[in-house]
Amino acid sequence: MKSHRILISGAGIAGLALARCLQQLGIEHVIIEKNNQSNPSSSGIALPFNALQALRKMGLAEKILESAHQVNEIIYAKKNGRIISRASLLEAPLNQDKFVAMRRSKLHQILLDGIESHIHFGTTIQSAHSNDEGVDITCSNATLSGQYDAVVSAEGIHSTLRDQCFPNENSLLDHNISNWRFVIESPNHGLQPTYMLAQTELFLTYPIDTNSLYCYAHVYDDTEKFKNGSPQAHLRNLFGDFGGKVSSILDRLGDQPVICSRLRSVRNPCYAKGRIVFVGDAGSACSPLLQQGAASAFEDALCFAEQCHKHDMDTAILGYQKIRAPRVEWVVKTSDDPIKKMKMMANPVGASIRNMMIRRKGPLNVQGWKQLAID
Ligand SMILES: Cc1cc2nc3c(=O)[nH]c(=O)nc-3n(C[C@H](O)[C@H](O)[C@H](O)COP(=O)(O)OP(=O)(O)OC[C@H]3O[C@@H](n4cnc5c(N)ncnc54)[C@H](O)[C@@H]3O)c2cc1C
Known part of the structure; x- marks a missing residue:
């Protein structure tokens, strides 16, 4: 030694x-x-x-x-809640260890x-x-x-x-994406991690225990127009019409602390x-x-x-x-x-090609984890 x-x-x-x-x-x-x-x-x-x-x-x-x-599945859905793709985290090669959030x-x-x-x-x-x-x-x-x-x-x-x-x-490279993060109580939510996609908007709900969700949201923002102002108001304006649990989460958000940053x-x-x-x-x-x-x-x-x-x-x-x-x-x-490539999703054609690829190949992050697992 x-x-x-x-x-x-x-x-x-x-x-x-x-x-x-x-x-x-x-x-x-x-x-x-x-x-x-x-x-x-x-x-x-x-x-x-x-x-x-x-x-x-x-x-x-x-x-x-x-x-x-522990989470067992990843779900990608459209903003109205319609599922685009889902993938189990319990199957090979991903089952080498547990996926968790906290x-x-x-x-x-x-x-x-x-x-x-x-x-x-x-x-x-x-x-x-x-x-x-x-x-x-x-x-x-x-x-x-x-x-x-x-x-x-x-x-x-x-x-x-x-x-x-x-x-x-x-x-540092700025990706022109503004994002927000917070944790919210959501008793007996029964959710698996769910990524809800519009064009450049993403709202992710990730369970961290049976009664709480970690939420992450982002949007393409090359002019930094979401840098100032109330993060809670930005979230409600951008994601208020999303389906699933999103609108009820935003209704309950009130003025709870939200972390804002750039990717x-x-x-x-x-x-x-x-x-x-x-x-x-x-x-x-x-x-x-x-x-x-x-x-x-x-x-x-x-x-x-x-x-x-x-x-x-x-x-x-x-x-x-x-x-x-x-x-x-x-x-x-x-x-x-x-x-x-996020800027291309601002165009509805770009976003629908992305969704088609996710439908065909599975959630983007699951594809990446599979590569890591067989490396
Ligand atoms: C929006 C977002 C979501 C993310 N989600 C995930 C996720 O779900 N899972 C995941 O694994 N990763 C996630 N990450 C990435 C993860 O947060 C980071 O990779 C991780 O925090 C990096 O840890 P670190 O210790 O390198 O840096 P940091 O967590 O930034 O810690 C750096 C420490 O150094 C101290 N420090 C800084 N400068 C000095 C100095 N000059 N002298 C002494 N001390 C100093 C700071 O105070 C701090 O305590 C996410 C990142 C972002 C931005």
Whole structure:
């Protein structure tokens, strides 16, 4: 076993997963987080089979299954509720592990359990200089300044370390899509995940327990006209005439908190620059079509920790990049390509061709998961 000292910047899904993986392997590390406490967004998260497989390797699958809701089927429907296509998640090759969904706060709590006291909250890197031996860090908490064998950016899509390492790149790609997310009580909803499609409008209801739904909605918005104003009003205007449970959900939404954002990707996925390493969204954020954000973060963490366990740091970083790049780049491309074509759905012909393809080949994300499962 090699001896390394690693600084992880960011205590989100990727940073916490990496800290746990390094801890399992007895590798010395420090984790810092810019916020003063852990504050995951109050939305939901879907975890496909490979997220569960990774969580199993981290020894967390059973805890997750106690808090999460298993889903068995994906349904794509038109906005009036008429089903376009449905696919079982219980059949090969997807039945390698469970598909679940849960509150983000619960996922964070499980990742935090046992390591929260080791996190240096309210702390950031002020300067980072790679050299032959590692990275020399100045930290806002001076006791953490000094030389590390590697520094890992787990800082999410807006990583400052990424911008510092690749200063000449316009690093984020905006997909011209505005989206909204919220969780709503819906007693005994009896639903499976349901994607309701109009032209560029999508409204997704995803059960996270028997009485609650995680809702995600988006629309093509190249002029950012939905950036300002009341998100609840935008949702009612755009989706108020949708069938199924959508209109009753929107009636009950009131002024409950809704998270609004734009869909963005890291333009060029990156893995490392010298001894500065990127995991999770910091290196490869992409659209959530395949719901691979957490799975990819877990897979990054497992891979980098294992490489550190086996090799000296330079070999570990090379190994990490070599192993992860093909899968990460496939996930990014498969997640982003349909999103890049979204503008074509503003035309009714484009939208009906898309629906015809879904009818013929099955739900888009299920097609992607099948590819991942046989990889
Ligand atoms: C609309 C939407 C829906 C999604 N749905 C799903 C889904 O259903 N399933 C799924 O798996 N994924 C989903 N994702 C993707 C998923 O949310 C991300 O992939 C995941 O949160 C990435 O985790 P992360 O730890 O890399 O980054 P983050 O969760 O962003 O965490 C980064 C952490 O670093 C901290 N930080 C940032 N900058 C610094 C700094 N300079 N110094 C110190 N700390 C810093 C932040 O405060 C934060 O705690 C979705 C994404 C979006 C946008």
